[in-house]
Amino acid sequence: MAISTEAEDPHAVRSAAADTLGVGLGLYPLGVAFGVLLVQSGFDWWWAPVFSLLIYAGSLEFLAIGLFLALTPLASVAVTTFLVNFRHVFYGLSFPLHRVRGRAAKAYSVYALTDEAYALAAARPGLTGRRIVAVQAFCQAYWVLGGVTGRCWARPCRATSAGWTSRSPHCSRCWPWTAGGPPGTSRARSSRCCARWPRCCWRRANCWWWRWGCSWRR
Amino acid sequence: MPDWRYVLAGLLTMFAVTLLLRAAPFVLLGRLRESGLLRFLAATMPAGVMVILTVYTLRDVPLAEAGPAAAGLAATLGLHLWRRNALLSIVAGTAVYMLALNLT
Incomplete structure (x- = not known):
């Protein structure tokens, strides 16, 4: 494939959407899994985008939850990060950053140089700079969106199928919000659940964003 | 959950180390463009890393x-x-x- 210039690539964003469809199918569910784990671990849901914007390295984010819950010293956090993400050093050696124009775009491209971004750029040697950045932005969008929607998908743990649900201790009990609403209302399905976690259940079921995001699953 | 200030400090630590690792090769590349070892690593390590990731996934x-x-x-x-x-x-x-x- 010939290396085309920026002017020859007016559909960079649309092409990037097509390029990332395959990895998006992996990134989004992983993001969802991350969001579920984060919420189950006791973090508020909005930590998911904060994690994903500050770290943006999937495997490390999963590790981070455990590290933070154990109150790991920051020096150990730094060492763990170094060991887990050391592989990224090798990606930069052949990543076509010289094709990305502009300081801000270059900085973002380095920041968002994940396994997926490298793999996509390596598999398509002719990508223009603009398309590379668009590919990275799409990948991060899938991941962040997955993390945010994780709390919606956290609910149906009872619909288990092997290899699908996380094996958190919370799942084996009962999800507070599987009940669907406060006790005594038409939305309450399992009073046992609500009795166990009344505050949690009631609050989640009554949040506008919860109904808006998850009502179609009922 | 832990104190939010601790979590934020931890996140910023991870941010800094990850960014340093991702930016390091571009800084190195300018100085070591002639290095044969570097060119060898650039050509072979991405595939090597993918192999490691695959083995790591299947290991468990x-x-x-x-x-x-x-x-x-x-x-x-x-x-x-x-x-x-x-x-x-x-x-x-x-x-x-x-x-x-x-x-x-």
């Missing part, structure tokens, strides 16, 4: 799920060698794995 597969994992892997590899379509390989391979896991 329990014995009971080895069959489905092998079936999924075979479907993914076979389809990819045949059609060279990443999307098809990923979706079909995952489907085969899920089917095998739930039917056995």
Whole structure:
């Protein structure tokens, strides 16, 4: 494939959407899994985008939850990060950053140089700079969106199928919000659940964003 | 959950180290462009890292799920060698794995 210039690539964003469809199918569910784990671990849901914007390295984010819950010293956090993400050093050696124009775009491209971004750029040697950045932005969008929607998908743990649900201790009990609403209302399905976690259940079921995001699953 | 200031400090630490690791090769490249070892690493290590990631993924597969994992892997590899379509390989391979896991 010939290396085309920026002017020859007016559909960079649309092409990037097509390029990332395959990895998006992996990134989004992983993001969802991350969001579920984060919420189950006791973090508020909005930590998911904060994690994903500050770290943006999937495997490390999963590790981070455990590290933070154990109150790991920051020096150990730094060492763990170094060991887990050391592989990224090798990606930069052949990543076509010289094709990305502009300081801000270059900085973002380095920041968002994940396994997926490298793999996509390596598999398509002719990508223009603009398309590379668009590919990275799409990948991060899938991941962040997955993390945010994780709390919606956290609910149906009872619909288990092997290899699908996380094996958190919370799942084996009962999800507070599987009940669907406060006790005594038409939305309450399992009073046992609500009795166990009344505050949690009631609050989640009554949040506008919860109904808006998850009502179609009922 | 832990104090939010501690979590934020931890996140910023991870941010800084990750960014340093991702930016390091571009700084190094300017100085060591002539290095043969660097060119060798640039050409071979990405594939090497992918191999490590694959082995790392398969390492923890329990014995009971080895069959489905092998079936999924075979479907993914076979389809990819045949059609060279990443999307098809990923979706079909995952489907085969899920089917095998739930039917056995």
